[in-house]
Amino acid sequence: MTDLQLRALRWRPFALPMSARFQAASGVLDTREGVLLQIEDGDGRYGTGEASPMPAMGGGTAADVVALLKEHGASLLDGTDHLGSAPGAAALRCALDVAMLDLRADAGDRPIAALFSEEPAPWVHVNAVIGGGPPEEVATYGREAMDAGYAVLKLKVGLASLEEDTARVAALREACPEATIRLDANCAWDEDTTLRAFEALYRYRIELLEQPTAPDDIEGLARVREKAPMRIAADESVDTPERFERLLELRAADFIVLKPMFLGGITPCVEQAERAAEHSISAFATTTFDSSIGIAASLHLAAALPTDAAQGLGTGAHLGADVTAGTLLPRAGRLALPTAAGLGVAPDPQALAEVATAGWTEVAVGA
Numbered sequence: 001m002t003d004l005q006l007r008a009l010r011w012r013p014f015a016l017p018m019s020a021r022f023q024a025a026s027g028v029l030d031t032r033e034g035v036l037l038q039i040e041d042g043d044g045r046y047g048t049g050e051a052s053p054m055p056a057m058g059g060g061t062a063a064d065v066v067a068l069l070k071e072h073g074a075s076l077l078d079g080t081d082h083l084g085s086a087p088g089a090a091a092l093r094c095a096l097d098v099a100m101l102d103l104r105a106d107a108g109d110r111p112i113a114a115l116f117s118e119e120p121a122p123w124v125h126v127n128a129v130i131g132g133g134p135p136e137e138v139a140t141y142g143r144e145a146m147d148a149g150y151a152v153l154k155l156k157v158g159l160a161s162l163e164e165d166t167a168r169v170a171a172l173r174e175a176c177p178e179a180t181i182r183l184d185a186n187c188a189w190d191e192d193t194t195l196r197a198f199e200a201l202y203r204y205r206i207e208l209l210e211q212p213t214a215p216d217d218i219e220g221l222a223r224v225r226e227k228a229p230m231r232i233a234a235d236e237s238v239d240t241p242e243r244f245e246r247l248l249e250l251r252a253a254d255f256i257v258l259k260p261m262f263l264g265g266i267t268p269c270v271e272q273a274e275r276a277a278e279h280s281i282s283a284f285a286t287t288t289f290d291s292s293i294g295i296a297a298s299l300h301l302a303a304a305l306p307t308d309a310a311q312g313l314g315t316g317a318h319l320g321a322d323v324t325a326g327t328l329l330p331r332a333g334r335l336a337l338p339t340a341a342g343l344g345v346a347p348d349p350q351a352l353a354e355v356a357t358a359g360w361t362e363v364a365v366g367a
């Protein structure tokens with residue numbers, strides 16, 4: 001990790017309001033707390049990454065990330081792993097990985113995606129996300145997304161009864177006959193409910209169902225996949241190495257969902273995608289409702305993946321503020337790779353000042 005001369009590490013915590021409360025089976029999200037991290041190299045260039053754990057998903061908190069940064073300081077840049085399985089570790093690893101990649105790609109005058117793929121995609125298809133809400137609201141959001149140019153809609157299910165979800169899916173399909181519809185249950189169902197959901201929902205032409213069952217139950221996921229009339233994507237089931245290996249062994253999914261924030265950065269996600277491909281499992285990337293720094297990281301990952309599947313990167317619209325001057329938003333259902341080298345986006349001092357919850361803390365390398 002140290003072919004670049006590194007001068008300092010600095011970080012600053014922030015809290016982003018969400019533009020509307022976003023509801024999924026995993027919880028309600030109204031503020032997104034994170035930590036912006038920058039590594040300064042010997043030429044005075046900054047590489048940027050974001051560490052925004054998702055407390056509701058068990059990944060620790062932004063305060064945990066700050067505590068780890070205070071504890072380990074610039075030793076985090078020495079190329080060894082100091083973090084183990086501490087709360088906040090995966091998100092902090094992600095920020096460090098992305099910031100280093102930003103520096104490295106910038107030094108080579110190319111995008112991060114080009115470090116992982118000889119021909120990164122210039123843009124990727126993105127799905128719109130629709131959270132909880134009654135059928136009429138779901139239909140309206142779906143129609144608005146289609147009018148804005150999306151072709152793929154992802155609806156959160158598992159918040160209500162299967163009967164209510166069926167009514168929501170039916171309303172979405174009726175309002176958007178031409179849409180590709182995928183569903184995400186965020187682990188809310190057991191095997192029996194999942195089988196009933198297949199019966200109730202397959203007529204609505206569902207592209208894929210994300211994570212119907214509990215994250216640990218890889219065997220159950222493999223069993224429902226055998227009977228599925230739609231493709232199955234594993235999301236929460238791939239965020240530990242043990243689960244991931246078991247998933248490959250049983251080929252328990254058709255897709256895996258890669259989240260740099262949960263998996264420790266772009267580099268481990270690319271490695272997982274390569275391992276999955278050996279088992280004929282595809283991969284797509286999503287954000288975890290990050291700022292535009294985190295969205296850009298997932299975008300570089302997505303552009304390096306060999307898939308045409310829509311990617312879960314359309315989350316910028318849910319942010320009520322950002323750490324960058326503009327938010328990375330899809331146009332006509334697509335998100336283009338930034339043209340600048342490296343990560344291609346950087347924090348804006350004024351935007352950051354408005355959402356920061358403390359000032360920068362900086363530690364010199366070797367101090």
Ligand SMILES: [Mg+2]
Pocket residue numbers: 184186210211235236257
């Ligand atoms: Mg998911």
